[in-house]
Amino acid sequence: MNHRPLAAHHNSRTAGYNNSPRARSRDNLLMYDDFGEENCCPGRCLGHSSSERQLTARLTAAKRRQALRGPAYMFSAPSISLSEVEQRFLEAAEYGNIPEVRRMLLHVPNLNVNAVDYMGQNALQLAVANEHLEVTELLLGRADLSRVGDALLLAISKGYVRITEVLLGHPSFRDAHRLTASPAQADMLDDFYAYDEDGTRFSHDVTPVILAAHCQEYEIVHTLLSKGARIDPPHDYFCSCDSCNYQQQFDSFSHSRSRINAYRGLASPAYLSLSNEDPVLAALELSNELAMLANIEKEFKNDYCRLSSQCKDYVVGLLDLCRSTQEVEAILNGETDSEDSYDLPGRPSLTRLKLAIKYELKKFVAHPNCQQQLLSIWYENLPGLRQQTTAIKLLVVLAVAIGLPGLALAYLIAPCSRVGKIMRSPFMKFVAHASSFTIFLGLLILNAADRFAGTTLLANMTHHQLPVGHQLHSDPLLLYRMTTTPFTWMEILIISWVVGMIWAEVKEIWSQGPGEYLVEPWNFLDFGMLAIFLAAFSCRFSALRHADLAQTHIHTHYTTLINVTLPDNLRYFTLARIDWLPSDPQLVSEGLYAVAVVLSFSRIAYILPANESFGPLQISLGRTVKDIFKFMVIFILVFLAFMIGMFNLYSYYLGAKQNDAFTTLEESFKTLFWAIFGLSEVKSVVINNGHKFIENIGYVLYGVYNVTMVIVLLNMLIAMINSSFQEIEDDADVEWKFARAKLWFSYFEEGRTLPVPFNLVPSPKSMLGLATGIKSLLLHVAGHSEEKTETQLNQLGVCASTNPSRYQKIMKRLIKRYIIKAQADRESDEITEGELKEIKQDISSLRYELLEEKSQNMETLDGLLRRLGEISTPS
Numbered sequence: 001m002n003h004r005p006l007a008a009h010h011n012s013r014t015a016g017y018n019n020s021p022r023a024r025s026r027d028n029l030l031m032y033d034d035f036g037e038e039n040c041c042p043g044r045c046l047g048h049s050s051s052e053r054q055l056t057a058r059l060t061a062a063k064r065r066q067a068l069r070g071p072a073y074m075f076s077a078p079s080i081s082l083s084e085v086e087q088r089f090l091e092a093a094e095y096g097n098i099p100e101v102r103r104m105l106l107h108v109p110n111l112n113v114n115a116v117d118y119m120g121q122n123a124l125q126l127a128v129a130n131e132h133l134e135v136t137e138l139l140l141g142r143a144d145l146s147r148v149g150d151a152l153l154l155a156i157s158k159g160y161v162r163i164t165e166v167l168l169g170h171p172s173f174r175d176a177h178r179l180t181a182s183p184a185q186a187d188m189l190d191d192f193y194a195y196d197e198d199g200t201r202f203s204h205d206v207t208p209v210i211l212a213a214h215c216q217e218y219e220i221v222h223t224l225l226s227k228g229a230r231i232d233p234p235h236d237y238f239c240s241c242d243s244c245n246y247q248q249q250f251d252s253f254s255h256s257r258s259r260i261n262a263y264r265g266l267a268s269p270a271y272l273s274l275s276n277e278d279p280v281l282a283a284l285e286l287s288n289e290l291a292m293l294a295n296i297e298k299e300f301k302n303d304y305c306r307l308s309s310q311c312k313d314y315v316v317g318l319l320d321l322c323r324s325t326q327e328v329e330a331i332l333n334g335e336t337d338s339e340d341s342y343d344l345p346g347r348p349s350l351t352r353l354k355l356a357i358k359y360e361l362k363k364f365v366a367h368p369n370c371q372q373q374l375l376s377i378w379y380e381n382l383p384g385l386r387q388q389t390t391a392i393k394l395l396v397v398l399a400v401a402i403g404l405p406g407l408a409l410a411y412l413i414a415p416c417s418r419v420g421k422i423m424r425s426p427f428m429k430f431v432a433h434a435s436s437f438t439i440f441l442g443l444l445i446l447n448a449a450d451r452f453a454g455t456t457l458l459a460n461m462t463h464h465q466l467p468v469g470h471q472l473h474s475d476p477l478l479l480y481r482m483t484t485t486p487f488t489w490m491e492i493l494i495i496s497w498v499v500g501m502i503w504a505e506v507k508e509i510w511s512q513g514p515g516e517y518l519v520e521p522w523n524f525l526d527f528g529m530l531a532i533f534l535a536a537f538s539c540r541f542s543a544l545r546h547a548d549l550a551q552t553h554i555h556t557h558y559t560t561l562i563n564v565t566l567p568d569n570l571r572y573f574t575l576a577r578i579d580w581l582p583s584d585p586q587l588v589s590e591g592l593y594a595v596a597v598v599l600s601f602s603r604i605a606y607i608l609p610a611n612e613s614f615g616p617l618q619i620s621l622g623r624t625v626k627d628i629f630k631f632m633v634i635f636i637l638v639f640l641a642f643m644i645g646m647f648n649l650y651s652y653y654l655g656a657k658q659n660d661a662f663t664t665l666e667e668s669f670k671t672l673f674w675a676i677f678g679l680s681e682v683k684s685v686v687i688n689n690g691h692k693f694i695e696n697i698g699y700v701l702y703g704v705y706n707v708t709m710v711i712v713l714l715n716m717l718i719a720m721i722n723s724s725f726q727e728i729e730d731d732a733d734v735e736w737k738f739a740r741a742k743l744w745f746s747y748f749e750e751g752r753t754l755p756v757p758f759n760l761v762p763s764p765k766s767m768l769g770l771a772t773g774i775k776s777l778l779l780h781v782a783g784h785s786e787e788k789t790e791t792q793l794n795q796l797g798v799c800a801s802t803n804p805s806r807y808q809k810i811m812k813r814l815i816k817r818y819i820i821k822a823q824a825d826r827e828s829d830e831i832t833e834g835e836l837k838e839i840k841q842d843i844s845s846l847r848y849e850l851l852e853e854k855s856q857n858m859e860t861l862d863g864l865l866r867r868l869g870e871i872s873t874p875s
Contacts, residue, residue: 099852146191205258213268436755500756539589
């Protein structure tokens, strides 16, 4: 529009300029003002013939268009083969000159509709790129049109829905293979795609549906899916089929990029929403697959991590659109209608939530809708307790802890009574198990209560040296070891708790499977604690057995132990503790028992996520342990280097130093380890005989070690811990709610109602379950179960095929809301430069239509005037 005055100004110039093809075409968008004065001065044009002036005008227009379109022209060969007609045809298609395109298609014989411009784009691609729908429809009427596939990809990338639908109506797409095959997979003999890398701006592994998914074009994706287009999931990364092997050897980079493009399409919210019957499950599985690929293909880790986060955000977005408890349950439980005939009425299965916890979708688990549903299950069968204050809840916990034996007995007798239902509540199960473990810790403390103020029996004493009248003097044949090895009643209670915990772990391994059991880090702590307790009690039992055998031999063959010389194997059991062998089973048992006690108290950190204040601290502590393990790799390397070096330096000076530091490997380890905490002295490197060179080398190495360890490595560890703590603190609410959900979920499953050690008592419920399991096994062997299951499945299949399930209806509603929200968010964005360009192009097309209409009206008017003149002349 702004070129009209300038055009009029140039029209007043020389006739040579006005005779150029550009000036004669009033329908061309590139008016004379586009050519520039420096290239079209009158003096230069008047000095040449008409053909030379036309050639000069064409070259000038080409140069001007080259300058307008930017430096991309430098990377392709100039279009020297274009005729004037082809050039005008391409420009008319590019700028939406509908009348000119129609006229040239109808009246220009042998018109090359597949001519390409300097960028290698034909008229169809230019019309599609500038969103000229009418021009596109006119061009598609030609049977010899090429590069329809490139035009379709271009329309999809621009988001032109109507043009895409028009292109899909082309006869070329009657073959469904056109939509599923990428340019690299298509037939190289046709001209559906441009294979010379000049006419396409897309990768050769991108199909129309993949590109539509990349661009988040919901309508286009829906249209393509309705026509049978699908995205084929890439093969496994370690696939060794012929196709994968060939692509890896031919071009490994293109193979990797094609996999990423396919995963980008699969992870697109548009494709997830419209192509899957269960989009939640598809998104969860795909997010986990992408997270695993991020750890395998390190070079594309950021791409895969971004796609995995995109899938997670999609699931969170669906959960955020829920408006009722029924919809939240549908997302958390998944498709359950087909299983209603098998499951007993009870607690929801929460299948999708299990996957979310397994794949660590923290935002999904910590979402308010999910947490509200979990909270209602947590206080199941306890109406009113959820709204009570913290003080009331603490009183309930104290009452359960005190009355735990009675509650356990009531559940054993009547598991289906009101008390039994209350005991099966997840909250009550948690309180019961926590109380049981607290009692276990109390037993560990009370087991050493007799030694709180110190023991009266010193390490170099036996029971014979105790004051006269002590109860241990009652049997003169009693061996000293028989006073230390027998189990006390407190230790017997501890053993019962340990056996109960072992039985609980065995049941958990049986129900979850070894693979799932080993995934949870807390299970490693439980396994280690119970294994150490079991080893400690086994050593203690071995020591007791040997001492009992010796005591039996004494009672059989001796009447007194005074002034009696016993054999060495019997005398050993009369020695004081200080004379025992280092490998004595009782000493080993006491050492293992001490380690197990420490692990038992650290196990209490498992229940800390139940509290909002202690939960983030426990999570930070766990992250700190991971950082320490990472740090230990570098620490051990540096420590070993200096330990071996200092040992080699001072190993020949044993007895010639002020102390024994570094003279043996053990002393080298001790000295360097305690030097980290500032507990080693500088004189550890001093030599008495004046070997200054060795001593100076020792000073240097010892100083470098302290600088490296204390200043560099320890501060690096502190920085790592601070970084981890800050990450947890920045997202403390999500981290805590995710950890709390994992804790709650362990009590949601049926079973494990009775805490330790009451779980060792067989309950009527467990006996009934065992009988039911045996009956099912016998029926399965007899073959009745298979027939019944097959009949039920057939009935369910018929129902599923005729009527959509409740889950499918709910998901359809949620998907509609998600798409509407996505489109609304997209429309609410600010107007971009591309949209302004489209508006200008629409105005340009309207201008051409108005000019054509004006031309037609002028011709009609001229005809009327001529007829009027003819009529008036005879008169």
